[in-house]
Amino acid sequence: MKAIRLHHVGGSESLLYDDAPNPIPKDNEVLVQVYATAITPTEFDWYPTFHTPEGTMRPFPIIPGHEFSGVVDAIGSDCKDMQVGASIYGLSNWFIDGAQAEYCVTVPANIAPKPVTLEHTQAAAVPISALTAWQALIDRAHLSAGQQVLIHGAAGGVCSFAVQVARHQSAHVITTASAANSAFVKALGADEVIDYRITPFETVVREVDVVLDTVGGDTRDRSWAVLRKGGRLVTVAADAEGSKEQRVRDAFFIVEPSRNQLANIAHLIDTGALRPVVGTVFSMENFRQAYEQKPVRGKNVLRIAQKGARQ
Numbered sequence: 001m002k003a004i005r006l007h008h009v010g011g012s013e014s015l016l017y018d019d020a021p022n023p024i025p026k027d028n029e030v031l032v033q034v035y036a037t038a039i040t041p042t043e044f045d046w047y048p049t050f051h052t053p054e055g056t057m058r059p060f061p062i063i064p065g066h067e068f069s070g071v072v073d074a075i076g077s078d079c080k081d082m083q084v085g086a087s088i089y090g091l092s093n094w095f096i097d098g099a100q101a102e103y104c105v106t107v108p109a110n111i112a113p114k115p116v117t118l119e120h121t122q123a124a125a126v127p128i129s130a131l132t133a134w135q136a137l138i139d140r141a142h143l144s145a146g147q148q149v150l151i152h153g154a155a156g157g158v159c160s161f162a163v164q165v166a167r168h169q170s171a172h173v174i175t176t177a178s179a180a181n182s183a184f185v186k187a188l189g190a191d192e193v194i195d196y197r198i199t200p201f202e203t204v205v206r207e208v209d210v211v212l213d214t215v216g217g218d219t220r221d222r223s224w225a226v227l228r229k230g231g232r233l234v235t236v237a238a239d240a241e242g243s244k245e246q247r248v249r250d251a252f253f254i255v256e257p258s259r260n261q262l263a264n265i266a267h268l269i270d271t272g273a274l275r276p277v278v279g280t281v282f283s284m285e286n287f288r289q290a291y292e293q294k295p296v297r298g299k300n301v302l303r304i305a306q307k308g309a310r311q
């Protein structure tokens with residue numbers, strides 16, 4: 001198969017468009033024919049990209065890209081309730097080869113039926129961002145109707161979903177974004193947009209129930225002061241993981257696959273409550289541009305061309 005692979009430790013500049021062996025699913029796995037996968041530029045900084053769960057280096061070459069939309073091509077003998085030919089979307093394990101390839105393997109618990117109202121190139125941008133937003137606001141922060149939430153980086157991949165999830169929960173949604181993204185963020189459902197380049201948010205926000213931080217550093221440090229007593233800060237910014245501050249490490253989490261949540265998110269998309277934000281769709285061969293041309297909003301996506309693919 002064709003794949004985009006890393007042959008040594010590095011970033012997107014080290015990727016090569018290659019011929020690779022087709023993956024073979026184990027008994028508990030499904031083989032997915034990948035139709036589209038989204039670009040996650042920070043993946044090269046993640047521990048599992050180059051390490052095994054045991055802490056040794058992963059063997060090269062390595063295929064990145066762990067969210068996808070595609071079609072089930074083959075099913076391991078232990079997989080129940082799966083059908084060859086079904087359109088699905090979801091995640092693959094962070095520690096194994098990903099979806100920047102014509103085929104990838106995953107387990108049934110990590111995938112769900114694709115939202116029927118989306119093209120594969122739209123559905124591929126959903127799993128990481130929507131699950132992160134959902135797990136941050138619902139599972140961790142327990143955001144409920146009438147509460148006030150401050151969402152940093154509202155035009156980004158994760159937070160463009162977070163704004164919509166918070167709106168769906170009937171929360172009062174305060175956001176930070178650059179001025180150019182203000183109208184876009186309001187259209188997603190924000191009640192207030194603060195231009196972080198002009199106005200320090202702590203001068204206009206106070207006593208919020210929840211802060212969702214995807215920016216980290218100084219933005220997160222200044223956010224504690226705007227929480228009400230007993231309010232909750234959740235962060236997914238990578239610098240939180242190694243922080244010296246216990247409260248910052250406690251506020252950090254890494255998104256987890258969830259079949260139930262993917263199914264629920266698909267339902268919310270199909271009923272119009274959520275929509276994905278896609279930057280630009282690139283062909284597989286133009287993967288380098290997909291990394292270099294940063295999207296103004298949402299995530300870039302690679303379309304994986306398939307000979308004889310089911311539609």
Ligand SMILES: NC(=O)c1ccc[n+]([C@@H]2O[C@H](COP(=O)([O-])OP(=O)(O)OC[C@H]3O[C@@H](n4cnc5c(N)ncnc54)[C@H](OP(=O)(O)O)[C@@H]3O)[C@@H](O)[C@H]2O)c1
Pocket residue numbers: 042128129132152153154155156157158159176177178179181196214215219235236237238253254255296297298299
């Ligand atoms: N831990 C996890 O499980 C997990 C999961 C997913 C993502 N992440 C991490 O979350 C972070 C965000 O990911 P993403 O895909 O949403 O990124 P992204 O699409 O690149 O979005 C980043 C956004 O941050 C905004 N921004 C930059 N500086 C800001 C500031 N000082 N104040 C407010 N907003 C600011 C930008 O807004 P403007 O364009 O308006 O300037 C941009 O829209 C990344 O570091 C990623 O690695 C972690």
